Amino acid sequence: MLGTWLGHALRDRGDEVFVVTRSEAEEEHELSWTSSRGIIDLRRLEGADAVVNLMGAPIADRPWTRMRRNTLRDSRIQSTATILQSLSRLDAPPKHYVGVGHLGIYGERGEQILDESDDPGEGFLAELALDWEQAHLAAERQLQARTAVLRMAVALSPTGGVFPLMIQPFRVGLGGWLGDGRQYLPWISVRDAVSAFLFLLDHPELEGLFNGCVPVPTRQKEWARALGRALNKPVVSNAPKWALRGALGDLADELYLASIRAVPQRLQKAGFSFQDAEAEATFGWLVACLDDPPPELSRYRVQRRRRGRIRRS
Numbered sequence: 303m304l305g306t307w308l309g310h311a312l313r314d315r316g317d318e319v320f321v322v323t324r325s326e327a328e329e330e331h332e333l334s335w336t337s338s339r340g341i342i343d344l345r346r347l348e349g350a351d352a353v354v355n356l357m358g359a360p361i362a363d364r365p366w367t368r369m370r371r372n373t374l375r376d377s378r379i380q381s382t383a384t385i386l387q388s389l390s391r392l393d394a395p396p397k398h399y400v401g402v403g404h405l406g407i408y409g410e411r412g413e414q415i416l417d418e419s420d421d422p423g424e425g426f427l428a429e430l431a432l433d434w435e436q437a438h439l440a441a442e443r444q445l446q447a448r449t450a451v452l453r454m455a456v457a458l459s460p461t462g463g464v465f466p467l468m469i470q471p472f473r474v475g476l477g478g479w480l481g482d483g484r485q486y487l488p489w490i491s492v493r494d495a496v497s498a499f500l501f502l503l504d505h506p507e508l509e510g511l512f513n514g515c516v517p518v519p520t521r522q523k524e525w526a527r528a529l530g531r532a533l534n535k536p537v538v539s540n541a542p543k544w545a546l547r548g549a550l551g552d553l554a555d556e557l558y559l560a561s562i563r564a565v566p567q568r569l570q571k572a573g574f575s576f577q578d579a580e581a582e583a584t585f586g587w588l589v590a591c592l593d594d595p596p597p598e599l600s601r602y603r604v605q606r607r608r609r610g611r612i613r614r615s
Contacts, residue, residue, distance in 0.1 A: 303462030305356050305599060306602055307496045319348060322385070337380065340388030352398035352503050353389065354446075355438065361404070362456075362464065366553050374430060382437040386444045395445045400502045401438030405488045405515060407431035410560040415519075417567035418453075420510045428554040431447045435511065441513045452495075454514040455562070459585065460591035461491035461602040469592070472529055478539040480546060483523025485561035488515035491578035491587075501574050513566045514581050523590040525581050532585035534593075 305321070307321070312319045322341060327334045332459055335341045359377040364370060389395045409423020410414050422432045431453070441449045458465045469476045490498075498514050520528075523540075530537035546554035568575070578584040593597055 303458055303459050304492065304495060306461070307492050308356075308499055309484070310601060311496050311500060328568050335385065335388070336359065337384055337449065340384055340391075344388055344391065346439070347389070348392050349385070349394045350396045350502035352400065353385075353396045353441075354499060354503070355385065355401040357450060358402070359386070360575045361406075362553065362557055363441075365549075365551050371426060371430075373431060374431070378430070378434045382434070383440070386437075386441055390444045395447065397445075397447050398503060398506065399438070399441035399445060399447040399449045400437075400499060401449070401451045403439075403451045403511070404431040404437070405453045405454060405455040405513060405562055405564050405608065407435070408557060408562050409556070412561050414563060416513075416562065416564045421459070424550060424551060425556045427491070429450050433474060444546070446510050448506055449507050452498055452502060452512050452514040453564075454490060454495060455488035455564075457490055457492050457495045458588060459602075460472060460493075460588050460595070461599065463466075463492075465588055466592065467587070468527070471595070472526075472533055472535055475535050477526060477530060477535065477537055478541075478542050479523040479526040479537070480498060481522070481543045481559045482528065484532065485519060485522050485559060486519040486563040487522045487525050487562045488519065489525070490515050491584050494576050494578050498574060498578065501572070502571070506537075508568075508572055510568075510603055512568045513564050514569070515564050515566055516581075517576060518572060519563045519565065520581050525598070528583045531582055532589050592606060 309321065320333055322333050323377050324335065327342070328541045332342055333341055333346060341347070342429050357377060361374060366374070387480050404427065406427035407422045408420065409425050409428040412425060414420075435451050438451045439449055441447045454484050456464055460466070493515060498512070502508055502512065543554070543559060546558055550558070578587065
């Protein structure tokens with residue numbers, strides 16, 4: 303989803319964009335890669351200015367079994383190592399590298415305000431996010447590239463990701479907050495996420511780690527109630543901690559119930575401004591896009607391959 307929006311934003315301003323995919327390349331702008339061979343037809347990327355690495359299996363779509371944890375690690379850390387190894391074989395590898403990370407690196411921190419200078423927390427997600435960042439930062443050595451990592455949490459989009467799914471119970475009056483609702487939930491709109499990636503690409507003086515989230519953290523209960531107001535639906539109930547833990551295990555504690563009061567200090571200090579900084583207004587835009595999609599929104603529909611075919615999500 304995020305790559306689709308970013309790709310259009312880059313092309314709209316005149317950039318040539320190649321998509322590196324695990325699937326068989328079917329379009330002129332696509333390149334396939336495998337874990338054993340790296341990027342197929344690598345020479346087409348000779349002289350590329352920048353690479354944006356968005357790889358990683360979804361974190362929140364199923365419980366973290368041992369097999370799933372291995373998948374989450376391999377799809378981020380090993381895949382990034384493979385891609386960097388491929389790009390390093392180019393005579394002129396990209397000089398700018400931007401990777402996506404996760405704000406779960408901070409772990410449960412309660413009321414503490416967290417910026418990029420704070421240490422990582424504890425737990426599987428924090429360890430995964432830390433190792434993922436280290437895999438990205440290897441681009442400095444392997445490609446001699448200026449490297450930046452945008453730490454993100456949930457990105458809200460009307461065309462994919464979590465929002466079209468999470469809104470369904472709210473529409474019928476069954477939506478609610480998670481746990482006691484006091485935990486801080488970091489989030490960002492897809493428009494601001496794309497703008498942040500473009501900002502990091504376009505400012506060669508920016509490198510290192512950046513929090514990608516709204517400037518004023520939102521408590522989970524208020525976030526849920528803001529969605530209810532955007533839908534004109536009451537939000538008066540919650541999903542108890544015991545139910546979430548029973549269904550999702552550690553994923554519930556580290557992702558849905560953890561309080562991460564993160565702020566985008568380095569982005570704001572560098573001059574980045576947010577378009578969607580307030581929850582209710584952002585939900586209003588998202589709901590409007592779902593209920594009465596503008597014609598231009600159709601191009602952002604995510605293409606998903608199933609058994610060799612492409613279908614629109």
